[in-house]
Each structure stands twice: as C-alpha cells, then as structure tokens.
Amino acid sequence: MHFRLNPRTVPTESRGPSTADHSRFEELQGPFASGPEVTRACLSCHNEAGHQVMKTLHWTWEYTNPETGQKLGKKTLVNNFCTNARGNEGMCAQCHAGYGWKDESFDFGNADNIDCLVCHDRTGTYYRMPNSRGNDACAIMFDDKGPIDWPAVAQSVGLPGRENCGSCHFYGGGGDGVKHGDLDSSLVHADRSLDVHMDDEGADFACTVCHVSTEHQLAGSRYQMHARDTGGTGRPGLRRGVATCESCHGDAPHPMDSLQGMKLNGHVDRVACQTCHIPAIARGGVATLVDWDWRTAGRLRNGEGYKEHDYIQGNGEERATYKSIKGDFTYTENRAPDYAWFDGQMRYTTIDTHFDPADQPIPINSFSGAPDDPAARIWPFKRVDTFQPYDKGNNTLVYMHLWGDDKDAYWGNYDFGRAIAAGMRSNGKPYSGEYGFIETESWWPITHMVAPAEDALGCGECHAREGRLASLTGFYMPGRGDTPTLDRIGLLALALAALGMAGHVLLRLLVARRRRGS
Amino acid sequence: MITRSVRIFSRFERFWHWSQMALIATLAFTGFAIHGLHRLVHFDAAVYLHTGAALGLVVLWLFAIFWHLTTGTWRHYLPTSKGLWRIARYYAWGNLRGEPHPYRKAWRRKHNPLQALAYLVLKLFLFPLIWVTGIAYLTYDLWAGAGAGNGTLTLVAVLHTAAAFAIVLFVMLHVYLLTVGGHFLGHVAPMVTGFEEVELTPAEAAYLEESEGGAIRSEGG
Ligand code: HEM
Numbered sequence: 001m002h003f004r005l006n007p008r009t010v011p012t013e014s015r016g017p018s019t020a021d022h023s024r025f026e027e028l029q030g031p032f033a034s035g036p037e038v039t040r041a042c043l044s045c046h047n048e049a050g051h052q053v054m055k056t057l058h059w060t061w062e063y064t065n066p067e068t069g070q071k072l073g074k075k076t077l078v079n080n081f082c083t084n085a086r087g088n089e090g091m092c093a094q095c096h097a098g099y100g101w102k103d104e105s106f107d108f109g110n111a112d113n114i115d116c117l118v119c120h121d122r123t124g125t126y127y128r129m130p131n132s133r134g135n136d137a138c139a140i141m142f143d144d145k146g147p148i149d150w151p152a153v154a155q156s157v158g159l160p161g162r163e164n165c166g167s168c169h170f171y172g173g174g175g176d177g178v179k180h181g182d183l184d185s186s187l188v189h190a191d192r193s194l195d196v197h198m199d200d201e202g203a204d205f206a207c208t209v210c211h212v213s214t215e216h217q218l219a220g221s222r223y224q225m226h227a228r229d230t231g232g233t234g235r236p237g238l239r240r241g242v243a244t245c246e247s248c249h250g251d252a253p254h255p256m257d258s259l260q261g262m263k264l265n266g267h268v269d270r271v272a273c274q275t276c277h278i279p280a281i282a283r284g285g286v287a288t289l290v291d292w293d294w295r296t297a298g299r300l301r302n303g304e305g306y307k308e309h310d311y312i313q314g315n316g317e318e319r320a321t322y323k324s325i326k327g328d329f330t331y332t333e334n335r336a337p338d339y340a341w342f343d344g345q346m347r348y349t350t351i352d353t354h355f356d357p358a359d360q361p362i363p364i365n366s367f368s369g370a371p372d373d374p375a376a377r378i379w380p381f382k383r384v385d386t387f388q389p390y391d392k393g394n395n396t397l398v399y400m401h402l403w404g405d406d407k408d409a410y411w412g413n414y415d416f417g418r419a420i421a422a423g424m425r426s427n428g429k430p431y432s433g434e435y436g437f438i439e440t441e442s443w444w445p446i447t448h449m450v451a452p453a454e455d456a457l458g459c460g461e462c463h464a465r466e467g468r469l470a471s472l473t474g475f476y477m478p479g480r481g482d483t484p485t486l487d488r489i490g491l492l493a494l495a496l497a498a499l500g501m502a503g504h505v506l507l508r509l510l511v512a513r514r515r516r517g518s
Numbered sequence: 519m520i521t522r523s524v525r526i527f528s529r530f531e532r533f534w535h536w537s538q539m540a541l542i543a544t545l546a547f548t549g550f551a552i553h554g555l556h557r558l559v560h561f562d563a564a565v566y567l568h569t570g571a572a573l574g575l576v577v578l579w580l581f582a583i584f585w586h587l588t589t590g591t592w593r594h595y596l597p598t599s600k601g602l603w604r605i606a607r608y609y610a611w612g613n614l615r616g617e618p619h620p621y622r623k624a625w626r627r628k629h630n631p632l633q634a635l636a637y638l639v640l641k642l643f644l645f646p647l648i649w650v651t652g653i654a655y656l657t658y659d660l661w662a663g664a665g666a667g668n669g670t671l672t673l674v675a676v677l678h679t680a681a682a683f684a685i686v687l688f689v690m691l692h693v694y695l696l697t698v699g700g701h702f703l704g705h706v707a708p709m710v711t712g713f714e715e716v717e718l719t720p721a722e723a724a725y726l727e728e729s730e731g732g733a734i735r736s737e738g739g
Contacts, residue, residue, distance in 0.1 A: 228664070259565075259566055259569055259570075260562070260566065262659075263565065265659075266658070266659035269664035269665075270664065270665075371665070371668055372665045372666065372668065373665055374663070374664045374665035374666075375665075376665070458560070458561075458562060459560075459561045459562040459565065460560055460561035460562065463552075463554075463561045464554065464557075464561065465554050475668045476668055476671050476672040476675055478552050478553060478554070478675060479552060479553065479554045479561055480554060481553075481554045482672075482675075483553075483672075483675070483676055483679060486676055486679055486680060486683075487553075487555065487679075489683075490679070490680065490682075490683030491555075491683075493683060493687055494683065494686060494687060494690070497687055497690050497691060498690070501690070501691075501694045504694075504698075508698075
C-alpha cells in the first residue's frame with residue numbers, strides 16, 4: 001500500500017482545443033533531467049506565471065484571515081488527521097506546488113522551484129514522490145514507479161483536469177477520500193448520480209469551471225466561505241470570481257412556475273443549496289474517515305509496525321483500519337452529513353491557542369451562525385472525531401515530528417514523547433515535556449458530490465420529528481413538533497370532547513332503556 | 519300554522535356547506551400532517567394539498583360573503599338571546615328525557631339560537647383567525663427578511679394551529695349534536711335535498727307558493 005501515490009488514471013477530457021500545440025515548441029523537446037528544468041522552459045514563454053503562482057496559497061501555504069486576523073494555512077495549522085505538515089514537509093509537501101520543500105531551507109523566492117506539471121500535465125503519467133527520505137518503516141509504502149518521461153509530460157500541458165487537482169485534493173488526510181467526504185478519486189470519472197456537474201457523460205466539469213481563476217488565484221476557500229451568496233449570477237457575460245452555486249444558478253434557482261418551485265426558493269435564504277442537493281457524502285465507492293484514535297498507535301509485532309485492513313469499501317478495495325504509525329481509523333460511506341448554522345467564517349484552534357481540557361472535544365475549527373444571522377445558512381458538514389496528542393502542561397496542540405530518516409521521527413521510533421519534543425523544539429514552540437491525549441473535532445463543509453435534482457432531499461427528511469435537522473433548535477420549523485405545549489392542550493381538548501360525547505351517548509342509552517322499561 | 523316542506527337551503531348554500539366541509543376536512547388532515555401530528559401523507563404532498571385547498575376555501579368564502587350580502591341571508595347568523603338558554607338546556611339535559619327539540623326551524627330563521635351563536639363565533643372569530651394566520655403563513659417569504667421573522671412565524675404558526683384545533687373541536691361537536699334530538703339523517707337530509715318540514719304562517723305559505731316557484735312542495739309533502 002502507498003501513502004498518497006495515485007493510481008494511473010485516464011485523464012479527463014481536455015477543455016476545448018488550445019490555440020497552441022505545445023508538442024511543437026522547441027523549448028519543450030528536452031532533454032530534461034528534472035522538474036525545475038521543465039519549469040524554466042515553461043517560464044521562458046509564460047513570463048508572468050511564476051510571479052502569479054508564488055502569490056497563491058498553493059505556493060505559500062499561508063493565509064491570513066482578513067476578518068479574524070488568524071494566521072492559517074497548511075504551513076501553520078494543526079488538524080486532527082496527521083496533525084501537522086509543519087516540520088514534516090519532506091512527506092507532506094508532496095502536495096506543495098513546488099519541488100524540494102523538505103525543511104526550512106526551501107527557497108520560496110525561486111520560481112524554478114514551481115511545479116507546473118502537477119496541475120498542467122495532461123498525460124496522467126506525472127507523479128510526485130516525497131521530498132526527503134523517511135525511516136525504513138515508511139520506505140515500503142512507495143511503489144516502484146518508472147521514471148517520468150519529461151518531454152512527453154511537458155508537451156502534453158493543458159488546463160487542469162479533475163485528476164490534476166485531485167492528485168492532491170482527493171487524498172487529503174493521508175489517503176483517498178480520508179479528509180473531506182465529498183472529494184475522492186471516484187470523482188475523476190464520475191457518473192451522473194455521483195455528481196451532476198462532473199458526470200463524464202454529461203457536463204463533465206473540470207474543477208476550474210466553478211473554481212474560476214485569475215492570475216492563478218483560484219476562487220473558493222474553506223477558511224472564508226460565502227455561506228450565503230446574495231450576489232447572484234452577476235452582470236451578463238461576466239463571471240463573478242466566486243465558486244458559489246449562486247454565481248451560476250442565481251439566488252432563485254428553482255423554476256417559479258409551480259408552488260413547489262416557489263416553496264423551494266423560499267428556503268434559499270436560510271438553507272444552503274448543498275444541504276438538500278448533497279443527500280449523502282462518500283457516495284462514489286470510496287470511504288471517508290470519521291474517527292481517528294492516535295492513542296492506539298505504536299503497537300508492534302515482532303518489533304515492527306503493521307497494518308490491519310478490516311474495511312472493504314464500496315469499490316471493493318480494502319482500507320486500513322489500524323496502522324502502527326497512526327492508530328485506529330473508522331470509516332463511513334454514503335452517510336448523511338451533519339448540519340449546522342454557518343456564517344462562512346472559520347476560526348481555528350492553532351498551535352498558539354491555550355484551551356481548557358475540560359472543554360473536550362476541542363474544536364480544531366469552529367464557526368458561528370444562527371437562525372437570526374442573515375449571513376448564515378444551514379450547511380452540511382462532515383465531522384471528524386479524533387484523540388490526538390497534546391501538551392498536557394501547557395494545554396496546547398502539538399507539532400509532532402513524524403517524518404524523517406532520524407531517531408526522533410515517530411514514524412520509525414514510535415515514541416510520542418520524543419517526536420513531540422523534536423517537533424516543538426525545531427519550530428520554536430514551548431513544550432512542557434509532558435503529553436497526553438485529547439479529544440478533538442473538525443468540521444468540513446460539504447459542497448461536492450452534488451446529486452441530480454431527482455435525488456435531492458425530500459421535504460419530509462427535515463420537516464419531521466427526529467428529521468435531519470432535529471439537532472438544530474431555537475427556531476420554528478413546521479413538522480418537527482416545535483409546539484409541544486400547544487399540541488398537548490389541543491389533543492387534550494379533542495380527547496375530552498370525545499370523552500364527553502361518549503359519556504353523553506352512554507347516558508342517552510341508559511335513559512332510553514330506563515324509559516322503555518318503565 | 520301549517521307545516522310544509524319548504525326549500526330551506528338554496529342550491530348555493532348546500533354547495534357552499536359541503537364544499538366547505540370537504541375543504542376544511544382536507545385542510546385539517548393535511549394541516550396536522552404538516553404540523554407533524556401524523557404521517558399519513560408525505561410532508562410535501564400535505565403542503566401542496568393544504569395550500570391548494572386553502573386557496574380554494576378563500577375563493578369560496580369570497581363568493582359566500584358576496585352571496586350572503588346580496589341575498590340578505592346573512593341575517594340568519596345574527597345572534598339572539600331569545601330561547602338560547604332553553605336550547606342549551608335541551609342539549610345538555612332535555613334530550614335525555616326525551617323532550618322534543620324546543621326549536622322549530624322557521625323559513626326566516628333556519629338556525630336555532632345556539633347554532634347561530636356557534637356559527638357566529640366560528641365565522642367571526644375562528645375562521646378569520648385561521649384565514650389571516652394562514653395567509654400570513656403562506657406569504658411568509660414575502661414579509662420575513664432573511665434571519666428575521668422567525669419569532670413572528672412562531673406566533674403565526676401557534677395561532678394557526680390553535681385555531682385549527684378549535685375548528686376540529688367545533689366540527690366534532692357540530693356533528694355530534696346532529697345526533698341529538700331526532701334522527702341524524704333527518705338533520706343531514708335537508709342539507710342534501712334542501713327541503714325540510716317547516717312551520718309557516720298562512721301568509722308565508724301563500725307568499726312562497728305565489729312568488730318562489732319550486733320553493734315549497736305541495737300539501738303533505
Ligand atoms: C384560509 C385558509 C388557510 C390557509 C391560507 C392556510 C395556510 C397554511 C399554510 C401556508 C401553512 C403552512 C404550510 C407550510 O409550511 O407551507 C398551514 C399550516 C397548517 N394549517 Fe392551514 N391554512 C388555512 C386553513 C386551515 C384550516 C381550516 C385548518 C384546520 C382546520 C388548518 C390547519 C393547519 C395546520 C394544523 C397547519 C400546521 C401548522 C404548523 O405546524 O406550523 N389550516 N396552513
């Protein structure tokens with residue numbers, strides 16, 4: 001098994017003919033010995049592309065939320081999967097759009113380090129490997145792939161297909177579909193029931209049809225979302241620079257020629273499109289992780305780490321339910337998401353946040369939103385519950401040194417204390433020297449795997465006692481039994497009336513018999 | 519006084535009564551499905567049926583109000599305290615002892631005083647309440663801004679549901695009282711055929727025979 005190497009894939013359709021046939025450019029004939037050499041060739045014509053890419057999140061892995069001021073991005077954040085990319089770049093920066101980031105020495109100012117091909121290769125043969133060596137415990141994870149045919153991939157370039165974006169975004173959290181629940185390899189070749197937009201036989205959208213870009217900046221962000229977009233489709237012929245449903249479908253998306261359409265449009269201000277139109281997550285045969293327990297990591301057999309595969313997912317592949325290097329995993333498929341009021345503003349528990357362990361589970365990310373907040377709507381989420389190491393003395397999350405060919409790396413020594421001490425030290429964070437495990441949860445907004453209209457949720461899924469929104473309280477919604485007192489009084493009155501009538505009937509019968517008798 | 523079989527309910531009144539009954543039964547059935555008290559019909563079907571029936575009822579009422587005003591029949595609903603007590607006593611007690619119903623339908627006054635009062639409460643209070651709250655409910659999206667108005671919606675829904683309970687209670691009592699004092703079918707038949715035995719003054723009988731053709735059946739009918 002491998003960590004995140006993607007299976008070879010048939011590339012998705014190209015998006016229309018290009019005005020240039022790259023296979024005829026002299027610059028791209030090679031020979032190339034490495035990725036950066038190809039990049040230099042690309043940038044010799046695309047002389048603005050390098051500057052553009054170096055400003056993007058794909059390159060910086062840094063994001064400062066303008067609303068909350070929080071410094072976010074993969075460079076900084078701790079999540080509740082493999083916890084931290086920071087300090088483990090040799091492994092994790094396989095998904096950085098650059099070559100060779102393995103430690104602090106990486107040069108973010110050198111455009112030659114940009115990896116153009118991971119996004120623009122159209123042969124489906126390009127792949128990436130870890131930027132540094134791990135311990136022997138990890139070496140077996142990498143299949144022996146053949147060498148990359150650099151001129152071939154360089155000459156194939158085009159606009160990104162789903163397999164390009166997916167080579168990283170489908171494998172977040174350490175494996176296919178692990179992180180998001182609505183993003184996994186089944187979307188490379190989706191059918192209609194899995195996703196109406198990405199259906200191979202239908203619209204066959206590339207990711208960038210919705211995630212529009214200017215100067216390599218792509219629209220759509222998890223840190224700061226448009227939970228409620230009132231901007232509609234924008235001016236005629238001008239695509240707005242957002243990835244919302246509304247930017248194509250408008251803010252009254254259902255046809256107004258029926259009562260049903262009107263009723264549904266009446267929901268748009270309070271209920272996200274995704275809530276009804278994504279009835280379940282992980283529908284493509286690939287499982288997603290909902291529960292991770294680091295506490296059980298480190299068990300050995302004959303002194304070596306091992307794996308258990310106790311889950312067969314929809315597409316027939318088995319998934320690891322235990323790994324010595326990571327602990328226990330629980331998967332789910334085809335499951336209804338969780339729902340919450342969401343105003344689009346994510347707040348993170350970062351490495352610098354001090355929390356009270358009594359407040360477990362600690363939210364890795366949290367958000368506000370309420371029925372009376374005009375910016376908020378009811379959104380679907382995938383929730384991940386994890387037990388992960390924390391600094392017991394300082395009550396903070398920790399950076400762990402997981403990856404590396406050294407004695408401190410957890411993926412090799414199976415020693416949390418040492419891995420945490422090393423991870424904190426090398427990143428200049430205080431560590432009390434004592435670690436424990438803490439329960440955390442993270443919330444992943446769901447927006448992909450949009451089902452065809454006929455599979456959207458029926459009204460009764462939510463407008464029902466114990467319906468999908470049963471956990472959302474504090475507002476009135478018909479069908480849920482939101483007026484229990486009134487119902488009790490009303491039903492009591494009807495019951496008393498029925499009883500009274502029955503009594504009256506009895507009385508009448510008795511009296512009638514007595515009269516007949518006398 | 520002579521007793522004659524007189525057309526006491528016109529064709530419109532009979533149509534109005536039964537279609538109103540059917541609509542209210544539909545509204546109560548679908549309404550309580552929407553409210554979540556039963557699951558005999560899907561929520562969405564209940565909403566569409568309820569909305570359709572409600573619009574039907576509104577149209578019917580507009581017609582009925584117009585008809586009552588132009589024909590003057592609204593007077594039947596005017597409250598009177600004359601004989602009210604006797605009727606109440608009869609329903610509670612007198613009918614048990616086999617007393618005859620104290621009220622005789624008159625051509626000019628087809629409801630007994632208790633009935634008139636009950637109908638008046640229904641029409642002046644319960645129906646307008648369910649009507650106004652129902653229309654407010656229906657147009658919720660027009661008057662409630664995003665994030666606002668759910669408090670008002672709660673009030674609208676509570677009043678609407680409370681009125682619905684009261685109307686169902688009324689219908690139960692109404693139907694039950696038809697079984698009290700005489701034959702159930704005997705009470706229902708006039709609302710089907712329109713005709714009922716009514717005591718008439720000779721002057722009324724003469725008037726009906728003369729000017730309202732077909733409104734009175736020949737002697738002994
Ligand atoms: C003018 C007549 C009426 C109108 C315009 C009306 C309209 C409505 C509307 C719009 C709703 C909300 C359904 C939704 O969520 O879309 C509703 C609910 C309801 N209606 Fe009516 N309705 C009328 C008459 C009645 C009658 C006659 C009854 C019963 C005897 C009734 C019983 C109910 C009940 C119990 C609910 C559920 C309330 C809740 O759970 O919030 N309605 N009505």
